[in-house]
Amino acid sequence: MPTLIRNGRIITAVDDYVADILLENGRIQAIGASLSAGADVTVVDAGGLYVLPGGVDCHTHMENTFGDSTTCDTFESGTKAAAFGGTTTIIDFAFQNKGTSPLEAIARAQATAGDKASIDYGFHVIVTHVDDKVLEDMKVAIRHEGVSSFKMFMAYPNTVMVDDAAIFRAMRMVGQHGGMVALHAENGTIIELLIKEALEQGHTSPRYHGLTRPALMEGEATHRGIRLAELAEAPVYFVHLSAKEALKHVVEARDLGIPVFAETCPHYLFFDDSEYEKEGFDVARYVMSPPLRDKESQKALWTALKTDDLQLVSTDHCPFCMKEGHLGRVRQKPYGEDDFSRIPNGVPGVETRMTVIYDGGVRQNRITLNRFVELTSTAPAKLFGLFPRKGTIAVGSDADIVLFDPNECHTISAHTHHSNCDYTLFEGKHVHGRVKKVFLRGELIVDGDSWLGRPGNGRFVKRGEVGGY
Numbered sequence: 219m220p221t222l223i224r225n226g227r228i229i230t231a232v233d234d235y236v237a238d239i240l241l242e243n244g245r246i247q248a249i250g251a252s253l254s255a256g257a258d259v260t261v262v263d264a265g266g267l268y269v270l271p272g273g274v275d276c277h278t279h280m281e282n283t284f285g286d287s288t289t290c291d292t293f294e295s296g297t298k299a300a301a302f303g304g305t306t307t308i309i310d311f312a313f314q315n316k317g318t319s320p321l322e323a324i325a326r327a328q329a330t331a332g333d334k335a336s337i338d339y340g341f342h343v344i345v346t347h348v349d350d351k352v353l354e355d356m357k358v359a360i361r362h363e364g365v366s367s368f369k370m371f372m373a374y375p376n377t378v379m380v381d382d383a384a385i386f387r388a389m390r391m392v393g394q395h396g397g398m399v400a401l402h403a404e405n406g407t408i409i410e411l412l413i414k415e416a417l418e419q420g421h422t423s424p425r426y427h428g429l430t431r432p433a434l435m436e437g438e439a440t441h442r443g444i445r446l447a448e449l450a451e452a453p454v455y456f457v458h459l460s461a462k463e464a465l466k467h468v469v470e471a472r473d474l475g476i477p478v479f480a481e482t483c484p485h486y487l488f489f490d491d492s493e494y495e496k497e498g499f500d501v502a503r504y505v506m507s508p509p510l511r512d513k514e515s516q517k518a519l520w521t522a523l524k525t526d527d528l529q530l531v532s533t534d535h536c537p538f539c540m541k542e543g544h545l546g547r548v549r550q551k552p553y554g555e556d557d558f559s560r561i562p563n564g565v566p567g568v569e570t571r572m573t574v575i576y577d578g579g580v581r582q583n584r585i586t587l588n589r590f591v592e593l594t595s596t597a598p599a600k601l602f603g604l605f606p607r608k609g610t611i612a613v614g615s616d617a618d619i620v621l622f623d624p625n626e627c628h629t630i631s632a633h634t635h636h637s638n639c640d641y642t643l644f645e646g647k648h649v650h651g652r653v654k655k656v657f658l659r660g661e662l663i664v665d666g667d668s669w670l671g672r673p674g675n676g677r678f679v680k681r682g683e684v685g686g687y
């Protein structure tokens with residue numbers, strides 16, 4: 219059934235105007251002043267509300283397994299949480315182990331998400347092994363499967379880390395075919411040494427997670443990744459960039475016209491490494507990689523979001539519970555109670571991204587309203603081959619729409635959120651801005667506190683060429 223959204227203030231990455239929007243057959247059918255509504259049209263009054271394109275979060279981990287631990291959000295709970303936070307598309311991960319093909323990984327991930335996801339989704343392939351066959355399959359993934367980005371780890375030796383030659387080979391191949399490598403940039407072997415030394419000295423508490431992953435080693439890996447991409451003549455994307463020591467290499471490369479892109483995440487924008495100075499295991503809630511950085515880095519990240527040295531904000535939603543056994547989940551944060559290196563790395567964030575970036579970014583005058591939309595929707599859609607289907611409000615685009623009340627306040631809490639995770643980093647934070655209604659391809663899936671979405675209703679979205687933003 220068609221829906222007419224009346225009188226909302228439409229905000230895109232470049233526009234800001236009041237108009238009506240007609241949603242029909244899953245698409246935006248018309249935009250204009252005083253559109254007429256037939257008898258079959260549901261009319262929604264959006265007076266006083268912002269009308270935003272649905273959020274695109276290009277870095278989530280739903281039911282992903284790392285080592286012995288699996289993230290506590292399934293595609294069902296995680297996409298519902300995302301929807302309540304105003305996100306209508308996620309890009310998650312398909313995991314290629316040694317001996318398996320990227321194509322098998324994509325098929326497996328699709329089977330996992332297929333009947334659970336309630337918003338649209340795509341995948342990056344995590345590539346942990348490169349040979350001629352894998353490279354050939356990556357080409358097929360880009361050309362035929364709509365999977366055009368590949369995450370590679372410069373950290374976590376003996377599990378997912380790949381060497382520079384593997385990264386270079388992958389970059390060279392995907393760069394020729396419209397794909398892009400996304401790097402987790404930390405120097406894995408140095409970090410491994412520092413962890414070993416810390417444990418040998420009896421330093422087992424979570425605060426040592428931060429102390430053994432120095433910002434300099436994120437900077438080193440970022441610089442190395444850029445040089446590899448330059449040599450491969452390929453674009454490169456840095457996930458979860460956290461440190462000013464890494465940012466400076468991205469800025470330098472972009473100033474030289476090298477196609478380097480990077481995201482940061484809300485946790486790096488709102489928290490700093492002073493959290494690691496606290497005593498006790500509760501610090502495990504801040505165990506993510508890279509870890510929280512100093513206040514200067516935080517300031518530099520906000521500036522870079524404004525100046526487009528950083529292109530977007532994703533969440534790296536990778537939730538593990540603080541309580542063992544919560545909702546039946548095991549090997550969560552307490553798994554590393556006696557050894558910080560066993561604490562599963564990652565934090566929740568998919569449900570709070572839009573609101574905290576609006577509240578802390580737009581309301582604090584760090585970014586404009588248009589830039590907020592660009593960072594949370596348009597830029598990820600453009601960079602990862604989803605635009606103009608996703609990421610904007612335009613005739614013909616998917617009718618993924620968020621009605622957002624900029625003035626309504628609420629307090630963020632794990633007691634009221636929809637994720638399976640038993641905590642949020644933003645517990646008790648009072649924010650301005652609330653998601654009121656969410657439409658996915660024209661269908662109302664969030665209506666205030668009511669959930670109208672359906673598991674399995676999310677669609678896998680094939681993505682086009684990436685890295686050309």
Ligand SMILES: NC(=O)NCCC(=O)O
Binds near residue numbers: 279536
């Ligand atoms: N970021 C993190 O700590 N965990 C998720 C995996 C990754 O993105 O590296």
Ligand SMILES: [Zn+2]
Binds near residue numbers: 402457458507
């Ligand atoms: Zn990573």
Ligand SMILES: [Zn+2]
Binds near residue numbers: 279535
């Ligand atoms: Zn991640």
